[in-house]
Amino acid sequence: MNITQDRSRLNSRIMWAVVTAVIIVLAALSLFPFLWMILTSFKSAEEINRMPPTVWPQSWHFSNYVHAWTKPESGFGRYFGNTLIVAGIGTLLQLVVCIPVAYAVSHFRFKGRGFIFALVVSTMMIPYDITLIPNFVTLRHIPFAGGNDWLGNGGQGFYDSYMGMMLPFFADAFTIFLLRQAFQSIPRDYWEAAQVDGMNHFRYLCTVLLPLSMPPLITASLLAFIGKWNGVLWPLLITSSESLRPLQVGLLYFVSEEGPNYQHLMAASTFTILPIVVLYFLCQKWFHAGVASTGIKG
Structure with a gap:
């Protein structure tokens, strides 16, 4: 019996060691490109083109x-400011739109509720690229916006504006789905107790439901913020002014202008992704809790 137990423990330790080694190797392979990018950003052009290549910079070129x-022309400081406006305000307004919708389909009882929710979720199956042109035409011809008349003609609508970059993403199906799952996981006894205290739906949502749903709410906010921070195609289509470029569009133009100056490209790439990496590490506890509480497997 003892021999069998010892063998079982030995096999478990070997398995644990193998799994740990595989995880370490995969983590190293995943982190190496980022480490190489950071180290390359401090090298000179001559050192980058040297063969064999050097890993550690011989001299640090800040x-x-x-x-x-x-x-x-406007500097990456302006691009950062544009991105913070689009990602920050856009995420806030997205939550303002999606939270009431998620609450309605999770707490109100009305005919067709399931169909409406299924219709919202089904929009996630529509390829993003298909919506670009319809969204562009719609925003360009919104009545009374950007000099347009009541028929949507005569001006440019929300073209080349902050609102144009944010508006199509206010109603996001995945955010509605995530928050709806979070709201449904909270026992309905809380709502019955709130009714006894004289609460209406708005007060219950703000003072009870949202505080209890903080991890999924932070998860939805983080995903929305990262999506807007990394946006390239839609801002590239809806804007033309250099001063309105968000960070990723500015980086795209910078890459074409710099050409083979990889040390400058790596530097720009490093300070472009650094805020998102820091934000994730600051919010990872709530992010993991939000994913776990809504039952999403990854």
């Missing part, structure tokens, strides 16, 4: 970051 930050 001027690469200064060049990358100031090279665009």
Whole structure:
């Protein structure tokens, strides 16, 4: 009996060691490109093109970051500001729209509720690229916006504006789905107790439901913010002014302008992704809790 137990423990330890080794190797392979990007951003052009290549910079060129930050006409500081406006305000307004919808389909009892929710969720199956042109035409011809008349003609609508970059994403099916799952996981006894205290739906949502749903709410906010931060195709289509470019569009133009100056490209790439990496590490506890509480497997 003892021999069998010892063998079982030995097999478990071997399995644990193998799994740990595989995880370490995969983590190293995943992190190496980012480490290489950061180290390359401090190298000179001559050292980057040297064969065999060097991993650690022989001399640290912090001027690469200064060049990358100031090279665009408006500078990456302006691009960061544009992105913070679009991602920050856009995420806030997205939650303002999606939270009431998620509450309605999870707490109100009305005919067709399931069909409406299924219809909303089904929009996630529509490829993103298909919606680009319809959204563009709609925003360009919105009545009374950007000099348009009541028929949507004569002006440019929300073309080349902050609102144009944000508006199509206010109603997001995945955010509605995520919050609906979170709201349904909270026992209905809370609502019955709130009714005894004289609460209406709005007060119950703000003072009871949202505080209890904070991890999924942070998860939805983080996913929405990252999606807007990394947006390229839609901002590239809906804007033309250089001063309105968000970060990723500015980086796209910077790559075409810099050409083979990889030290500047790596510097720009590093300070472009750094805020999102920091944000994730600050919010990862709530992110994991939100995913777990809504039953989403990844």
